[in-house]
Every structure is written in structure tokens, then in C-alpha cells.
Amino acid sequence: MKIGKVPTEVLKEIIFSNITHHREEVLVRPGVGEDCGVVDFGEYVCVLSSDPITGAAKDIGSLAIHISCNDVASNGVEPLGIMMTILAPVGTTKEDLLRVMTDANEAATSINVEIIGGHTEITDAVNRMIVSTTAIGKQPKVKMVSSKGAQVGDAxxxxxxGGLEGVSIIATDLYDILxxxxxxxVLERAITFGKDISVVKxxxxxxxxxxxxxxHDVTEGGILGALWELAEASELGIVVEGDAIPFMEETIEICSSLSIDPMRLISSGVMVMTVSQENKNQLLTTLREAGIDATEVATITEENRKIRLGGELVPLDPPREDELYKVI
Structure with a gap:
């Protein structure tokens, strides 16, 4: 198989089909496009999500904090704690570990999350540092939001x-080449996009x-992958207005120079939300008043998944290998 997320059909056939033992306390289980597991604790639920960072060399500590916390935030809840596992290759120095932990601590502090445990190991099983995190949140059960609640007609x-995380990684790690x-x-401005990868707010x-x-927060597979997963989670269709998806000029220039598609470039820092047509203006106004750019880019439909580009409506393909892995 190719580098990146395991294909949807493999997830269903091999991974999900072999999770057969269920407990009544578990309210949300693994599924395509589902960001978190949710456990019933009575009046409250515990929201959890795990993710590794494998595609970046620099800022790995910060990225590791944000990527899992973003998943928890996609349930509408503030993350409160994080478990962090570091697997480092032979030859790693104390200074290397210090840099990772300093970055992780700064990121955690910025979103009011405590690093509450984990594991750190030097191992010859990896040839570069891998950081995996599990974020934990607490939420009143009545306020639960998930990736599978979309309704037909939702905006x-x-x-x-789009592409803000991926282009920041590329500009950072390939600076000397680009x-x-x-x-x-242009590269310096693109690097700063990495400061906006939290969707907790x-x-x-x-x-x-x-x-x-x-x-649903946008990660591997980019904005198009996330929109397809959002529809898949609710077993519905979607029509994406491709020309409405916003990209910064720096993203377009860097992606063009490397012949990669910004629509399928990893985009932590971007959240997609579905809301009824009657409530969409309230959501857009609330986000914009909070200083968060927000754009209507698609409509949930009863069936079929399509994207309109230049006036032509074509099928929207499932997520594939992220464009980042073509250059990193």
C-alpha cells in the first residue's frame, strides 16, 4: 500500500470488521470520517482521539499536540489533557528531545491543555522521530457533536x-531547496501558516x-478528502463548490512549483462544519466576529458525491495519498 492513511476500503475490510467486542458505555466507535471515540460517564462523556505525526521533521512537538486536540475540538469540546509517546531513532540527542518537548509544552500551554503522561523511548524500529498523542476532553452528554450528524440540505x-499545514511544513522542511x-x-509567510493549525477555538x-x-477537522487528504469523509460518516452525498474553496496565494505558488494539488494537501487548522440553511448565516457571522475566516463551500445531498470546477460537475473521489508525501 502507498504511504499515508490506509484506504477507506481497507479500513472497513480489515480494521473496523475486526473490532467486534462492544461495551454499552461506548457511544461513538471507529468509523470513516469519525474523529473521536466517546465514552458515557453519566451526565458527561469522555471524548478521546489519537494521532501520530510522521510527515514533518521540524515542529513535530507542536504539531503532535495540535493534531489530536483538533480532533477532540471537532466534537465541540475543549481538550483538557494529552498523553504523549515519543519514539526516537538511535542517535537522538538530549537536545533533540528538549526541542520536541519545548515545542510541545508551548503548544499545550497556548490552548490550555496539560500533558498528563506518555512514554519516551529510543528504538531502532524507527529511522526518524515519531510522536503520537492522545487527547482527552470532557463534555456534557447533551452537547455531543460528531462527524456523522450531517443532514440533507445542510450548508x-x-x-x-486550504493546505495551510502542508504548505507550512513544505516551506519549513524544503526551504533551502525552494x-x-x-x-x-513567500516562503517565510507560508511558514507562519503553521501558527494557525489549532481548531480548538x-x-x-x-x-x-x-x-x-x-x-470534522481537515488532516491527511486535504479539504477534498475531509469533505468526502464528512459525507461518508453520515452516509450521505455532497456537492462541493471547488471554486469557492479559499487558498492563500503563497499556497498556490508553492504547490504549483512542486506540481502538487493544494486541495488534497494536509490541512490541520481547517474545520468543516455542517449547519442548516436557516442557521448558516448565524454560524458564519459568529465565526467571523471571533476573527475566524469562514466560507460556505458545499451542500449535503441525499446521494452522490460531486465537485463543481469551472462550472463542470464531476465525481468527488475518496481520499488518496496526501500530496505532502510526494515531496517530503
Missing amino acids: VIMTKH KDKIDEA EGVLAGNLGIVNSM
């Missing part, structure tokens, strides 16, 4: 701009608003 709202063909000022804001039917 799909996207926050921020500076010969792209203005260094918009996730909690939308959750508290109480009008959002579903949410």
Missing part, C-alpha cells in the same frame, strides 16, 4: 484556508453555539 462551512525558485518572503465556539449538526 458546509470551512474555516481558514528558495532558489520562490521568493524567500472554532470547535468550542461552534459547539457552544448549539446549531452545528456535524464537524
Whole structure:
């Protein structure tokens, strides 16, 4: 299989089909497009999500914190704690570990999350550092939001701009290569996009608003992958307005120079939300007043998944190998 997320059909055939023992306390179980597991604790639920960072060399500590916390935020809940596992290759120095932990601590502090445990190991099983995190959140049961609550006719709202995490990673890790063909000022601006990879603010804001039917944070597979997963989670269709999806000029220039598709570039920092047509303006206004860019980019339909580009409506393909892995 190719590098990146395991294909949807393999997840269903091999992974999900072999999770057969269920407990009544578990309210949300693994599924395509489902960001979190949810456990019933009476009046409250415990929301959990795990993710590794494998596609970045720099800022791995910060990315590891944000990626799992973003998943918890997609349930409309503020993450409170995180478990962190570091698997480091032979030759790792104390300075390497210090840099990871300093970055992780700064990221955790910025979103009010405590690192409450984990594991750190030097191993010859990896050839570069892998950091995996599990984020934990607490939420009143009545406020539960998941990825599978979309309704036919819902507007799909996207926050921020596509490819922001991926282009930041590329500009950081390939800076010395790209500076010969792209203005260094462009690269420097693209690097700063990495400061916006948390979706905790918009996730909690939308959750508290109480009008959002579903949410899903955008990671591997980019905005198109996330929109397909959002529809898949609710077993519905979607029509994506491709020309409405916002991208920064820096993202377009860097992706063009590397011949990669920004629509399928990893985009932690972007959240997609579904909301009824009557409530969409309230959601858009609330997000924008909070300083969060928000754009309507799709509509949930009863069946079929399509994207409109240049006026032509074509099938929307399932997620595939993220564009990041073509260059990193």
C-alpha cells in the first residue's frame, strides 16, 4: 500500500470488521470520517482521539499536540489533557528531545491543555522521530457533536484556508531547496501558516453555539478528502463548490512549483462544519466576529458525491495519498 492513511476500503475490510467486542458505555466507535471515540460517564462523556505525526521533521512537538486536540475540538469540546509517546531513532540527542518537548509544552500551554503522561523511548524500529498523542476532553452528554450528524440540505462551512499545514511544513522542511525558485518572503509567510493549525477555538465556539449538526477537522487528504469523509460518516452525498474553496496565494505558488494539488494537501487548522440553511448565516457571522475566516463551500445531498470546477460537475473521489508525501 502507498504511504499515508490506509484506504477507506481497507479500513472497513480489515480494521473496523475486526473490532467486534462492544461495551454499552461506548457511544461513538471507529468509523470513516469519525474523529473521536466517546465514552458515557453519566451526565458527561469522555471524548478521546489519537494521532501520530510522521510527515514533518521540524515542529513535530507542536504539531503532535495540535493534531489530536483538533480532533477532540471537532466534537465541540475543549481538550483538557494529552498523553504523549515519543519514539526516537538511535542517535537522538538530549537536545533533540528538549526541542520536541519545548515545542510541545508551548503548544499545550497556548490552548490550555496539560500533558498528563506518555512514554519516551529510543528504538531502532524507527529511522526518524515519531510522536503520537492522545487527547482527552470532557463534555456534557447533551452537547455531543460528531462527524456523522450531517443532514440533507445542510450548508458546509470551512474555516481558514486550504493546505495551510502542508504548505507550512513544505516551506519549513524544503526551504533551502525552494528558495532558489520562490521568493524567500513567500516562503517565510507560508511558514507562519503553521501558527494557525489549532481548531480548538472554532470547535468550542461552534459547539457552544448549539446549531452545528456535524464537524470534522481537515488532516491527511486535504479539504477534498475531509469533505468526502464528512459525507461518508453520515452516509450521505455532497456537492462541493471547488471554486469557492479559499487558498492563500503563497499556497498556490508553492504547490504549483512542486506540481502538487493544494486541495488534497494536509490541512490541520481547517474545520468543516455542517449547519442548516436557516442557521448558516448565524454560524458564519459568529465565526467571523471571533476573527475566524469562514466560507460556505458545499451542500449535503441525499446521494452522490460531486465537485463543481469551472462550472463542470464531476465525481468527488475518496481520499488518496496526501500530496505532502510526494515531496517530503
